[in-house]
Amino acid sequence: xxVASASAPxxxxxxxxxxxxxxxxxxxxxxxRLAFLACWACxxxxxxxxxxxxxxxxxxxxxxxxxDLLLHRPQAGLAQSTTGGILDPIxxxxxxxxxxxxxxxxxxxxxxxxxxxxGRPAPLARAVESGIEVVAGTPDIVIAIFGLxxxxxxxxAPLSFTASGGGVFGRSFLAAGAMMSLIALPLxxxxxxxxxxxLPTHLREASWALGKTRICTIRTVLLPxxxxxxxxxxxxxxxxxxxxxxxxxxxLGATLQIEPQGNVPVLSTLRGTGSTLTxxxxxxxxxxxxxxxxxxxxxxxxxxxxxxxxxAAVDFIGRRGKGSS
Amino acid sequence: xxxxxxxxxxxxxDALPSLPPPRRxxxxxxxxxxxxxxxxxxxxxxRTRGPGGPERMRIENVTIRYGEKAxxxxxxxxxxxxxxxxxxxxxxxxxxxLLRTLNRLTETxxxxxxxGRVLLDGEDVEQLEITRLRRxxxxxxxxxxxxxxxxxxxxxxxxxxxNRKTPRRRELEPQVAEALRRAGLYDEVAGDLDRPxxxxxxxxxxxxCIARAIATNPEVLLMDEPCSALDxxxxxxxxxxxxxxxxxxxxxxxxxxxxxxxxxxxxxxFMYLGDLVEWGDADQVFAAPRAERTRDYVxxxxx
Numbered sequence: 001x002x003v004a005s006a007s008a009p010x011x012x013x014x015x016x017x018x019x020x021x022x023x024x025x026x027x028x029x030x031x032x033r034l035a036f037l038a039c040w041a042c043x044x045x046x047x048x049x050x051x052x053x054x055x056x057x058x059x060x061x062x063x064x065x066x067x068d069l070l071l072h073r074p075q076a077g078l079a080q081s082t083t084g085g086i087l088d089p090i091x092x093x094x095x096x097x098x099x100x101x102x103x104x105x106x107x108x109x110x111x112x113x114x115x116x117x118x119g120r121p122a123p124l125a126r127a128v129e130s131g132i133e134v135v136a137g138t139p140d141i142v143i144a145i146f147g148l149x150x151x152x153x154x155x156x157a158p159l160s161f162t163a164s165g166g167g168v169f170g171r172s173f174l175a176a177g178a179m180m181s182l183i184a185l186p187l188x189x190x191x192x193x194x195x196x197x198x199l200p201t202h203l204r205e206a207s208w209a210l211g212k213t214r215i216c217t218i219r220t221v222l223l224p225x226x227x228x229x230x231x232x233x234x235x236x237x238x239x240x241x242x243x244x245x246x247x248x249x250x251x252l253g254a255t256l257q258i259e260p261q262g263n264v265p266v267l268s269t270l271r272g273t274g275s276t277l278t279x280x281x282x283x284x285x286x287x288x289x290x291x292x293x294x295x296x297x298x299x300x301x302x303x304x305x306x307x308x309x310x311x312a313a314v315d316f317i318g319r320r321g322k323g324s325s
Numbered sequence: 326x327x328x329x330x331x332x333x334x335x336x337x338x339d340a341l342p343s344l345p346p347p348r349r350x351x352x353x354x355x356x357x358x359x360x361x362x363x364x365x366x367x368x369x370x371x372r373t374r375g376p377g378g379p380e381r382m383r384i385e386n387v388t389i390r391y392g393e394k395a396x397x398x399x400x401x402x403x404x405x406x407x408x409x410x411x412x413x414x415x416x417x418x419x420x421x422x423l424l425r426t427l428n429r430l431t432e433t434x435x436x437x438x439x440x441g442r443v444l445l446d447g448e449d450v451e452q453l454e455i456t457r458l459r460r461x462x463x464x465x466x467x468x469x470x471x472x473x474x475x476x477x478x479x480x481x482x483x484x485x486x487x488n489r490k491t492p493r494r495r496e497l498e499p500q501v502a503e504a505l506r507r508a509g510l511y512d513e514v515a516g517d518l519d520r521p522x523x524x525x526x527x528x529x530x531x532x533x534c535i536a537r538a539i540a541t542n543p544e545v546l547l548m549d550e551p552c553s554a555l556d557x558x559x560x561x562x563x564x565x566x567x568x569x570x571x572x573x574x575x576x577x578x579x580x581x582x583x584x585x586x587x588x589x590x591x592x593x594x595f596m597y598l599g600d601l602v603e604w605g606d607a608d609q610v611f612a613a614p615r616a617e618r619t620r621d622y623v624x625x626x627x628x
Contacts, residue, residue: 202468206470206472208459209463210482212487
């Protein structure tokens with residue numbers, strides 16, 4: 001019980017102090033006991049729900065997942081449950097995530113740096129800040145519909161394909177990626193801003209006092225310091241993009257296979273339509289038209305693995321950064 | 326006492342012989358001037374401790390406001406090469422604000438305005454390019470604030486033009502070593518200059534900051550309570566260092582520690598609520614202060 005006698009081998013034998021009163025559950029008031037119990041119950045419930053989802057999806061996924069499914073393209077056919085795989089949805093998810101985050105990260109980082117380091121004129125800074133908050137709070141289906149309205153303008157015809165009548169289709173990987181970036185942007189922005197705000201003023205002043213410009217200070221002193229926060233924000237943003245359905249349904253065309261438009265190798269794919277794992281799960285579930293729940297489970301399992309991997313990446317980045325600095 | 330005996334640097338006197346006489350008599354702001362001090366600037370003091378070189382900076386009727394509130398009111402001072410000027414006074418009296426004005430760092434505070442002029446070698450600091458000014462008027466802060474880089478990179482960062490990668494490390498090595506040597510840190514870190522600067526002790530970090538500040542060969546070194554975060558041993562090391570550095574450049578040091586002001590300062594300026602109450606040789610200010618408020622502060626009556 002006595003900490004002092006345990007840690008220091010004192011020459012004079014000290015009498016063990018009596019245990020402090022009040023640290024045993026039986027001596028608590030019943031209200032406190034109840035609250036204590038509630039804390040435990042809530043914590044366990046959260047863990048149990050998470051575990052239930054992961055285990056259920058894991059069991060179902062392992063049950064239906066096989067290499068054929070992963071390596072074959074989806075096919076439309078009468079025997080939906082036996083033909084075709086999920087290669088295209090996986091590729092679509094990866095492509096869309098890369099496009100989205102590649103647009104979102106630079107935008108968000110530059111915006112956050114401007115806001116924290118310059119922030120003038122102040123009304124504009126406030127407008128930017130609340131604007132990003134609004135984007136963060138907008139439902140993704142609203143963003144998707146808005147994107148469709150935008151990308152169907154003749155101005156954006158090169159981003160998707162144009163029907164024979166002259167109408168712009170407005171749905172492609174580029175269009176969906178651009179709108180997906182809006183979904184990831186607030187997360188990257190928020191993480192970067194918090195990181196920059198947490199940097200002490202004296203770090204900036206030390207650099208300025210050496211005759212360095214603001215821009216040089218930002219590049220050489222500040223940005224390397226918030227690299228970890230940017231990485232964390234990006235990983236979180238990627239998680240959001242991977243998991244988003246509405247934008248894919250509305251803006252990617254949600255065709256079963258990736259369908260390139262045009263003849264230029266890479267551009268044609270980017271301008272084309274396709275699907276991601278989320279729309280594939282939706283399409284094949286009993287809620288959608290395809291009636292192949294086992295494939296939906298398999299795809300959902302793969303989706304879950306990707307999201308878990310991204311979460312693990314966030315955790316890893318955070319831990320490594322903490323250790324090194 | 327030995328560290329205070331100042332070695333005359335003949336180079337300084339030879340190089341700039343035609344400048345006005347460096348020493349001026351005590352000037353009192355808003356305090357009745359005793360009759361005998363009106364003898365004029367021609368009479369050189371015999372009690373000065375440093376030789377005092379040519380005038381480096383001159384502060385003319387500077388008033389600094391944060392919004393409506395004046396932090397520094399109509400202060401005039403001059404700073405000479407080869408001597409250390411200690412700014413003393415109770416907290417919130419504008420010492421640090423005045424110091425930060427000398428390299429225009431107050432401008433980074435929103436709402437700060439300045440009246441009056443600050444001259445560096447006869448040029449208004451407003452006219453100078455700010456990056457050039459800050460390389461000539463370097464600064465050391467209260468908290469040791471090395472960058473989270475290696476020791477070498479900390480000093481090299483100061484030497485490079487903005488964030489250019491050239492000159493390369495090999496070319497910078499002698500300059501970095503020289504700066505570290507002048508800051509009295511080289512022998513302790515020479516073995517491994519790639520060590521992260523944040524692994525150094527507090528006193529070493531502060532000396533690294535001094536090395537970083539003097540790497541560009543500034544003319545004036547501003548120090549904002551450089552020892553207040555350090556233990557007595559590190560403080561003594563840095564005070565000795567100030568005694569050394571003072572030979573080649575003008576040092577302005579803000580301090581709360583009166584004993585330290587007495588130890589390192591050739592001149593002492595006492596500020597109170599934004600006013601410059603008294604400014605003169607350290608011995609005079611401490612032994613025979615002219616203003617009542619100075620007398621009380623030096624005696625420890627307030628502050």
